[in-house]
Amino acid sequence: MTPVTSAPPADERVGSPRLLDRLVLRPEIGALLGALLVFVFFSTVTEQFLSTGGVATWLDDASTLGIMAVAVALLMIGGEFDLSAGVMTASSALVTAILATKLGWNVWLALLVSLVFALAVGALNGWLVMRTGLPSFIVTLGTFLALQGLNLGITRLVTGTVQVSGMRSAEGYSSAGYLFASTFTIGGTSFYVSIVWWILFTVIAATVLVRTRFGNWIFAVGGSALSSRAVGVPVVRTKILLFMTTAGAAWLVGSINILRFTSVQANQGIGLEFQFIIAAVIGGCLLTGGFGSAVGAAIGALIFGMARQGIVYANWNSDWFQLFLGVMLLAAVLVNNALRRRAERVRR
C-alpha cells in the first residue's frame, strides 16, 4: 500500500502524433519521394525533360501504365494477383478490332462487346480463384497463357496475318476516337486524352478505397479473408469485383491503344503484367495484401514514365534501362519497408 506520489502519466492514446509521423503512415510517401527524386534529377540533367513537349511525352508514357497500375493496386490490396492483365489489354483491343474491321460492326458496339468479354474473363478469374482456393498467381498465369494463345490463334484464323489494322475506316471510329484517343491543347502543347483517363481513374479508385464501404471491404479481405468473412464482409463478391475491375481497366487501356494506333499486334501486352505489379509495389502495395494505395500506384507509374523517357532525353545507352528499373524497384521496396516499420511504432 504505497501512496501514489507522482501524477499519472498522460494517456498516450489521446495525444496527437507529430506531423512527420502522420506522413510516414501513408503508403504512398515512399513513391512520392522517389517521384520527386527522379523528377528533379532528369529536370536538371536534361533540357527537354521539363519542356512542354517533354512533359506531354512522359505523361503519355505513364498514363496507360498508370490506369492498369491503379486497378492492379486495388486487387493487390485485396490480397490477389492478376498476371493476365497485360495480355488482356491486347485481347480486348483485338476483339474490338476484329469485330469492327472484319465484321463491319460499329466501333461503339464492338467496344461494348469487348468490354463484356473482358469483364467475363475477369469474373472467371475471380470465380476460379475463390472456387478452387488456388493462389491467384497460379490461376491467372493459366488465363495469361490461354489468352496469349487465343490472341495469336484467332487473329491468324480471322485475318491470315498477325496484326489487325484498318480501324480508321470503321464506322463510328472518329466519335469513339474522341473519347479514347484524341488530344487536347494546353498552352500550345498537345496532350493525349489518356492522361485524363488516368487521373480520373485514379481519383475514382482512391475515393472508393478510402471513402466507401467497398473500400473497407477491400482492405479487410486483403488483410484477413477469414476474419472479414466472420464479421460479415462478402469476401467472394468483393474479390470477383476486384478481378473484374482489373479486366475492365485492361479493356480501357486496350481501347485507348486500338483507337490511337488503329492497329493491334497479336503479341502485344506480354510482360506488361509485371510492370503493373512493380508500379503498384513502388506505390506502397504489399504482396501480402491489406496495405497500399491507389494514388501511390499512379505515382509509381509516373516514376516509370519519367524514367523511361528521361533516360532517352539524357542520351544514356538504353541497354541499361532494365538494370535501372530493377535497382529502383529494390530501393522503393526497401524504403517502403523501413517506413512501414516506423509506422507500426507510431502512436495512432
Added chain:
Amino acid sequence: MTSTRKGLRTGPVRLGLALSGLVLLAACSGPGGDTSANTGTAAAQAPTGDLRVAVITHGSAGDAFWNVVKNGATDAGKQLGVTVDYNSDGDPGRQSTLIDNAASQKVGGIVVSMANPDALKTSIENAVKAGIPVITINSGSDKSSSFGALAHVGQEESVAGEEAGRKLKEAGKTKLLCVIHEAGNVGLNQRCDGARTGFGGAVSNLQVDINNPTDVESRIKGALQTDPSVDAVLALNPQVAVSSVSAVKGASSKAAVATFDLNADVTAAIKSGDVLFAVDQQQYEQGYLPIVMLKLYRDNANTVGGGKPVLTGPGFVDKSNVDKVAEYAERGTR
C-alpha cells in the same frame, strides 16, 4: 489495418476534377490528331554545326540482328561526325512515344523501323510536320512515302522469301517447314508467304518463341519427328537457324536448313555444311546508309532512292563466299 483510412483529404479529388475541367475547356482535336504543337514550327536544326540523329527500332534489346544495325548507325555517326542516339522498343505504342520524344528534342533526323506502320503513323507525320527529316528502315516500305518519309532503306520481305523458296526448290527439296519466331511481326509472315510462292511445294508454318531457345529447338525437333518427310527448314533468324541445326541432328532428320540473316554461328554452320545458305539483308547498311542520307540531305539537300525503296537485300551467303563474310560477322558488321 493501418491508418490509410485516415484522410485522403479532398486534395487529389479536387485536383483531378480541376484538371478534368481544364480539359473540357481546352481545345480538342480528334484521334490521331495533330500533335505538332509539341514541336512547334521551329526549324529542326540550323544547317550547320552538329547533326543529331535518333534511331528508333522495334528490335528487342539484345537481339543479334539489331545489334548489327546499331553498329552500322554508330559507325556511320563516328565517321561522319554525327551524334547517333539508338533506342528500341518492341511495343509499337512505346515505339511511337520514343518518336515523340525525339521530335520534342528537335533532333536533326529520325530513323525508324516500321514493323507496325499504322501505330507509328501519327508520330511520324508529326515529326515530318515539325520539319524533321525521317527515314524508314527494315520494314514498312509500302507506307514510307505516304507518311512523308524521305526514303526507305531495307529489304522487300516477300521478294526475299520468294528467292529463298526458289533456291530451296532448285536444291531439290519438296517439303518445307517455315519457322516464325515473333508472333506480332508481319514481315516474318510475308517471308513465309513469299517462300510458299517461290517454293511451289508443301510449306507449313511453325510458331516458336525467340525468347526461349529451349522451346525453339524442341518444337522444331517435334515437328520434324512428327513429319519425317520434311526435307527443308527455313529459319527467319540466325538464332533460330542454330537451334534448327541442333533440332535436325536431334531428330536424326535429313532436312536441310536455310536461314535469313547472319551471325558468326551461321557462317560457321555454312562452312561445315550444316546450313545450306543464308539470305543476307545486309542490315549493317540499314543502320549506316540512313545516317549518310540524312547528312547529305542536310548539307547538300540530296535525296536517295527516287521515291523507291533502297534495297539492301536479298544477298545470299553460301559456301562460295562464306569465308570473307565470316570474318565480318565476327566483328558484328554482317
